[in-house]
Amino acid sequence: xxxxxxxxxxxxxxxxxxxxxxxxxxxxxxxxxxxxxxxxxxxxxxxxxxxxxxxxxxxxxxxxxxxxxxxxxxxxxxxxxxxxxxxxxxxxxxxxxxxxxxxxxxxxxxxxxxxxxxxxxxxxxxxxxxxxxxxxxxxxxxxxxxxxxxxxxxxxxxxxxxxxxxxxxxxxxxxxxxxxxxxxxxxxxxxxxxxxxxxxxxxxxxxxxxxxxxxxxxxxxxxxxxxxxxxxxxxxxxxxxxxxxxxxxxxxxxxxxxxxxxxxxxxxxxxxxxxxxxxxxxxxxxxxxxxxxxxxxxxxxxxxxxxxxxxxxxxxxxxxxxxxxxxxxxxxxxxxxxxxxxxxxxxxxxxxxxxxxxxxxxxxxxxxxxxxxxxxxxxxxxxxxxxxxxxxxxxxxxxxxxxxxxxxxxxxxxxxxxxxxxxxxxxxxxxxxxxxxxxxxxxxxxxxxxxxxxxxxxxxxxxxxxxxxxxxxxxxxxxxxxxxxxxxxxxxxxxxxxxxxxxxxxxxxxxxxxxxxxxxxxxxxxxxxxxxxxxxxxxxxxxxxxxxxxxxxxxxxxxxxxxxxxxxxxxxxxxxxxxxxxxxxxxxxxxxxxxxxxxxxxxxxxxxxxxxxxxxxxxxxxxxxxxxxxxxxxxxxxxxxxxxxxxxxxxxxxxxxxxxxxxxxxxxxxxxxxxxxxxxxxxxxxxxxxxxxxxxxxxxxxxxxxxxxxxxxxxxxxxxxxxxxxxxxxxxxxxxxxxxxxxxxxxxxxxxxxxxxxxxxxxxxxxxxxxxxxxxxxxxxxxxxxxxxxxxxxxxxxxxxxxxxxxxxxxxxxxxxxxxxxxxxxxxxxxxxxxxxxxxxxxxxxxxxxxxxxxxxxxxxxxxxxxxxxxxxxxxxxxxxxxxxxxxxxxxxxxxxxxxxxxxxxxxxxxxxxxxxxxxxxxxxxxxxxxxxxxxxxxxxxxxxxxxxxxxxxxxxxxxxxxxxxxxxxxxxxxxxxxxxxx
Numbered sequence: 001x002x003x004x005x006x007x008x009x010x011x012x013x014x015x016x017x018x019x020x021x022x023x024x025x026x027x028x029x030x031x032x033x034x035x036x037x038x039x040x041x042x043x044x045x046x047x048x049x050x051x052x053x054x055x056x057x058x059x060x061x062x063x064x065x066x067x068x069x070x071x072x073x074x075x076x077x078x079x080x081x082x083x084x085x086x087x088x089x090x091x092x093x094x095x096x097x098x099x100x101x102x103x104x105x106x107x108x109x110x111x112x113x114x115x116x117x118x119x120x121x122x123x124x125x126x127x128x129x130x131x132x133x134x135x136x137x138x139x140x141x142x143x144x145x146x147x148x149x150x151x152x153x154x155x156x157x158x159x160x161x162x163x164x165x166x167x168x169x170x171x172x173x174x175x176x177x178x179x180x181x182x183x184x185x186x187x188x189x190x191x192x193x194x195x196x197x198x199x200x201x202x203x204x205x206x207x208x209x210x211x212x213x214x215x216x217x218x219x220x221x222x223x224x225x226x227x228x229x230x231x232x233x234x235x236x237x238x239x240x241x242x243x244x245x246x247x248x249x250x251x252x253x254x255x256x257x258x259x260x261x262x263x264x265x266x267x268x269x270x271x272x273x274x275x276x277x278x279x280x281x282x283x284x285x286x287x288x289x290x291x292x293x294x295x296x297x298x299x300x301x302x303x304x305x306x307x308x309x310x311x312x313x314x315x316x317x318x319x320x321x322x323x324x325x326x327x328x329x330x331x332x333x334x335x336x337x338x339x340x341x342x343x344x345x346x347x348x349x350x351x352x353x354x355x356x357x358x359x360x361x362x363x364x365x366x367x368x369x370x371x372x373x374x375x376x377x378x379x380x381x382x383x384x385x386x387x388x389x390x391x392x393x394x395x396x397x398x399x400x401x402x403x404x405x406x407x408x409x410x411x412x413x414x415x416x417x418x419x420x421x422x423x424x425x426x427x428x429x430x431x432x433x434x435x436x437x438x439x440x441x442x443x444x445x446x447x448x449x450x451x452x453x454x455x456x457x458x459x460x461x462x463x464x465x466x467x468x469x470x471x472x473x474x475x476x477x478x479x480x481x482x483x484x485x486x487x488x489x490x491x492x493x494x495x496x497x498x499x500x501x502x503x504x505x506x507x508x509x510x511x512x513x514x515x516x517x518x519x520x521x522x523x524x525x526x527x528x529x530x531x532x533x534x535x536x537x538x539x540x541x542x543x544x545x546x547x548x549x550x551x552x553x554x555x556x557x558x559x560x561x562x563x564x565x566x567x568x569x570x571x572x573x574x575x576x577x578x579x580x581x582x583x584x585x586x587x588x589x590x591x592x593x594x595x596x597x598x599x600x601x602x603x604x605x606x607x608x609x610x611x612x613x614x615x616x617x618x619x620x621x622x623x624x625x626x627x628x629x630x631x632x633x634x635x636x637x638x639x640x641x642x643x644x645x646x647x648x649x650x651x652x653x654x655x656x657x658x659x660x661x662x663x664x665x666x667x668x669x670x671x672x673x674x675x676x677x678x679x680x681x682x683x684x685x686x687x688x689x690x691x692x693x694x695x696x697x698x699x700x701x702x703x704x705x706x707x708x709x710x711x712x713x714x715x716x717x718x719x720x721x722x723x724x725x726x727x728x729x730x731x732x733x734x735x736x737x738x739x740x741x742x743x744x745x746x747x748x749x750x751x752x753x754x755x756x757x758x759x760x761x762x763x764x765x766x767x768x769x770x771x772x773x774x775x776x777x778x779x780x781x782x783x784x785x786x787x788x789x790x791x792x793x794x795x796x797x798x799x800x801x802x803x804x805x806x807x808x809x810x811x812x813x814x815x816x817x818x819x820x821x822x823x824x825x826x827x828x829x830x831x832x833x834x835x836x837x838x839x840x841x842x843x844x845x846x847x848x849x850x851x852x853x854x855x856x857x858x859x860x861x862x863x864x865x866x867x868x869x870x871x872x873x874x875x876x877x878x879x880x881x882x883x884x885x886x887x888x889x890x891x892x893x894x895x896x897x898x899x900x901x902x903x904x905x906x907x908x909x910x911x912x913x914x915x916x917x918x919x920x921x922x923x924x925x926x927x928x929x930x931x932x933x934x935x936x937x938x939x940x941x942x943x944x945x946x947x948x949x950x951x952x953x954x955x956x957x958x959x960x961x962x963x964x965x966x967x968x969x970x971x972x973x974x975x976x977x978x979x980x981x982x983x
Contacts, residue, residue, distance in 0.1 A: 055252060055265050061199055062269055062276040065210070068184070069271050072158040072177060073142050075103055080163025080175055089168060093120045106180055107149075110172035111159055113137045118170040125149060127176075129157065137161045137174050144272060146209055147178065156184055156210065185212040196284050200277040201269065204246040209274060223277065230257045245275050254282065345446035349376070353431070353438030368446055370417030402431040404438065411447070424451040488516040488557045505805065512556045521967060540584040540676055544702055547579045547626070548825040551613060554592050555821075561600045562609070570610040570801045573823035574731045577615060577738075578624055581699035587673045588697075594670045595630040595693050602691070603634030612727075613823060616696070623700050633690035642683055646671040711830065713837055715740035717767035718759070722752040722783065723799065724776050728824075732770060732799070735829050741768070749775040749783040756787045766794055768833065770820070773800035773807075781807065781814045788815035795836035799824060857882035859981060862906045864894040864923065865943075866915040870966070874910070874943075877970060890915045891923030898927050903934035907981055911960065913944035913951070920944065921958045928959040939980050943968070 079099055086092050096108050097120075109117040109127060113134040118124045128148040136143050143159040159176035166172070201210035206224035217226050224242060227233050233241075233255060244251065248268035255264055261282035269276045347368050350360040361373035402408050408429045416423055428443045496509040555571055562569045573579075592611075599609045609632045616625040637645065645667050674681045679697035719741045721732045729745035736743040746752050752771065759765045769787065771780040780798045787796065798804065798811060801822035808819070820832040861883050865871040875885045886906070888894040895918070898906065909927075913920035920942060930936040942955040945966040952963045962976055 055250075055267070057197070057278070059267065061278070062267065065184070065201065065276070066270050069144060069158070072103075072105070073160060075099070076142075076158060076160040076175060076177065077162050080160060083163055083175065084165065092167065096120045103177075104183070105177040106155065106183065107178040109157075109159075109176040109178065110167045110170055111137075111174045111176045112171065113173045117176070118167060118172065120167075122168060124170070127157065133159065143174075143176075154181055155179065156181065181211055184210045196280065198279040200279070201271075201274050202245075202277060204242070204273055204275060206242065206245070226257075227255075232256045248275075347442075347444040347446075349442040349444075351440040351442065353440055356440075359439070368416075368423075368444070369414070370419065402429055402440070404431050404433045406431055423448045482520060485516040485520040485557050488560050489513050489520070492516070492560075515553045516557050517967075521969070540587060542582045542584055542700075545581055545583050545585045545588070546827075547573075547576065547581060547613065548823075548827055550585065550588060550592075551611070551823050552821065554589065554596065554611075557593065558596050558600065561597070565600060565603070566605040567600060567603055568608045568802075570608060571823040572610070572612045572725070572728055572731075572801070573825055574612065574614040574727050575734070576613060576626075576731075576825055578701045579825045579827060580702040581624070581626075582702060583677070583697070583699050587677070591670050591673050591695065592628065592630070594667070595695070598667070599630055599632035599634065599691070603632040607633050611823070618698060618701075620698070623698050625696055625698050628695045628697070629692060630695075631690065631692040636687040636689050636691055637683075637685045638687055642685060645683060646681075710738075710740035711833060711837075712740075714767065714833060716742065718742045718744065718764065719768040719770065720752060720755060720766045721745040721770045722749060722775065722780070723747070723770075723772040724774075725772075728772070728799075728822075732824060732829065735824070735826050736768075736770075738826065739830055739833065749778040749780070752783055753786045753790075756792060757790055760790060760792060765792065768836065769794060769796040770799050770829075771796060773798050773802065773804070781811050781816065784811070784814045784816050795833075797832055797836055855882065856977070856981070858884070859907045860884040860886065860905060862886050862888060862894060862897060862909045864888045864891065864909065864911045864915070864920065866890055866912060870912075874968065877968065877973070881974065891918030891920055891926075893917075894923050895926045898935055898938065899930060901935065903932070906938060908977070909938055909940045910943045910964075911940050913942060913955070920960075921954065924955075924959045941976065941980065 079095075082095065083092060086095060099105075100108065108120055110119070111117045111127065115127050115129055115133070116124070117127045129145045133143045133145060137159070138161075140161050142161075143157070145157055145159075147155045147157045149155065155178040157176050157178045159174045161174040163175045164171075164173050198216065199210075199212040200208055200220065200223055202208050202223050206222045208220050208223060211220050217230060220226055224238055227238050227241070228235070245266070250267035252263060252265045255262055263278075263280050263282055265278040267276055344364070345368065346362075347365050348360070348362040349358055349365075351358055358373075358377045361376050363373065365376065366372045409427065411424065411426050414423045414425050415421070424447050426445045426447050428445070430441045430443075432439050432441060492509040492513045496506045496513070499505045499509070551571060551573070555569065558569065596609065596611065603609055610630075612629045612631075614627045614629075616627055618624040671681055674695060674697065677697050679695060681693060681695045683691060683693050685691040719736050721729050721736070721743060722745070723729050723732070724747050726747065729747065733743040733745050744755070746755060749771070752769070756766060756769070769784075771783050773780040775783065780800075784796050784798070787794075795817040796815060797818050797820050798816050799820050799822060804811070804819050804821075811819070817836045818832055820828055859882070861878060863871060863874055863878070863885050865874060865887065866889050871887055875887065878885050886897065888897055891911075894909065894911065898909065911920040911924060915923075918926075924940055927938065927940065928936050939962075940960045941962040941964055942952075942960045943964045943966065944951065944955075955963050962980060964973060964976060
């Protein structure tokens, strides 16, 4: 009995254990069945949702293909009609080229029904179409087919027989355009799967029309071939699918290709008998079902949790051990996270979705934000300033719009609350739900270093762009400015050759050529000044300047353009009592030439351009303000363009201006120069009425030259000024008073004759007449004739803004004493009056060459120059000053001549630098190394077109004694020779 009882007691724990195991196994089996059924449901749902999604995506691609087809056929019909109405082959080619630019097709064909073609360029060939299109074209049907052309990839051709005719002798039955497969693929691009979707357009027999397979299986020519080679489908299944294609079915299926599951979606296309296929890996499609998968994971987690709870009662002791172990691991992880967060530039916060209190704040918040974790926990409103949209309303909650599993990102500027330093942060806010509770996770990343680096890079790029733009601006402007004096040089040279026997005219032309040449040289010197180009800065160099010379030279330079465009140029000076000033003459010329050139450029033939100079009171002692108005009656400008006229590269876009050449830099440069001179520039304009630029510049006045302005012979005598412009009469009258005369004026030529008669009758006759050439009632020559008819032999001066050479003979015959050119300054009127009364000093005849000041006869120079024209010019100039000149064509010849000479044969060597055989630097070194000290020490001057500072330094370093730049400035040449030979 005891034994049996003991046996029963021993079996009870075993039975309980077995019962527990059986219950555990039964529960596990039930759970497994539930999970299996659930996964079956999930798989079915995923498949249905995926197929639905794919069908919609590829249906959209099919629609895009259909729209492309309809659009191209519509274009072909339209082009066909237009080509039928165009007979010129040039017009046809231009039309097709424009159509290609607008629509982007690859090739255009004039196509015969048998497949031969001719392209607009004249290229011919055979279009290997994969369809028999001859019958379709004969029947007048549009055709879409694949084609191949030798040397090109497979093409998709759209053809229409709506146009037929002959092009370059080729009779065509249709016109066609072609696209490469890649062009069609771009239209069918499926971005829903990040470019992983593959699509095909095929015939029912599987032959591929368009291949968008990303070259997974190479160039696919037949889709069924891919299935046979890469799938596990039987031949029967492939044939069944082919029958569905022929029947035009729309369906989907899951198949295996190369060991991977793919969704295949197909539908009948509206284009011919084509089928549209879509192929995407199942894994990629199913990735879009993350929410369902997460739900599945959550469910499994719940099940596992239940199983774990069941097992906890069974192995409670082991659970406690594991729990303690996990607590230790959590502590380690917390400690690790704390350490890591102190060494990163990211602040982490977790907020309760209901109370918005901070459940967690990473310990580096104070370091990065200047806010302690305790401050954030107490007052969550302090975070309101981190949101750029709600920074003015810190009470507004900017997280409430974020839904579960959504994320919001933004960048913002932030002022560190302790250091006051500006920082740049990138915020990421996420919403998560755990056990039914919503939490917000906020990650604030400090991007200050990245932002500063990007700013530095941007500033470096801007600096480089500014430097390049400065070079382009300067050089482009110089190109424009150089052509203006060159035009005057070429024009007056032509006139001088045409009037070679008229010594007076030739001398006048040569003087104008010299004036334009000097201006051109000053511009070239600016171009060679590399320091200005590199820095983008222009420095003003003030010198003594005569405003009279500036305006007269300006008139000479621009006159060629004025005559070429058949314009009238009017120049005038008003109230200019101080014509000698200090300023940068080159920059002043540049401003005036820019304004005048634009006035000429935008004024049509027959128009008028005027320049008026007026002196205004200065704001500082010893200076005056000069106002220059450049006015035209040309096309004018819109008020919108006036606002940006002084911006670089800006030109008004009108049908008139677009035909005018220009860089759009002139006005920007003009404004910069005026600003540097301390002046102002403004513009008054109206479209169709013309433009007037008003420039006001302050100049220092040169000290008085103590020149006696009054003319003793004319003091107290009376003069009459005749001009139809009141301002001119007023200005000239004031200047006559300054020379000591009594002055009257009139605006009419007839009244001038009447006054002359009355003054003679009253015994107070005029002793000088200054008459404008072009008067409204009669010209100045006719006024002169009528005054002379009264028996009056008083000096008569014709005042004109135009070239008087053509009327000079007639004017002299009528009794004109002298001419005076506008604009009229005090020096001009005084010199003219002195000439008119025969009191001008008889100086030596004008000479182009400056005076030497020394006698160079008997001095011998060795000229080393490889250019024959330059050599001839230099020899002629040096001979004019009495030098004896020997020449050498290169450095080696020069060394031999010096070496074989005796001391004193050559007084000086003018050495070019760039020469064949031996350059000037090497030749100088060879001469300096001669054994005879007298020959080795001969004076050597560099004379070269290399005018940079480094060239000057190099010349001196190799042993030269001086440096002269080309083109030769005669004053500088003679001065240098004087200093080296007689100094």
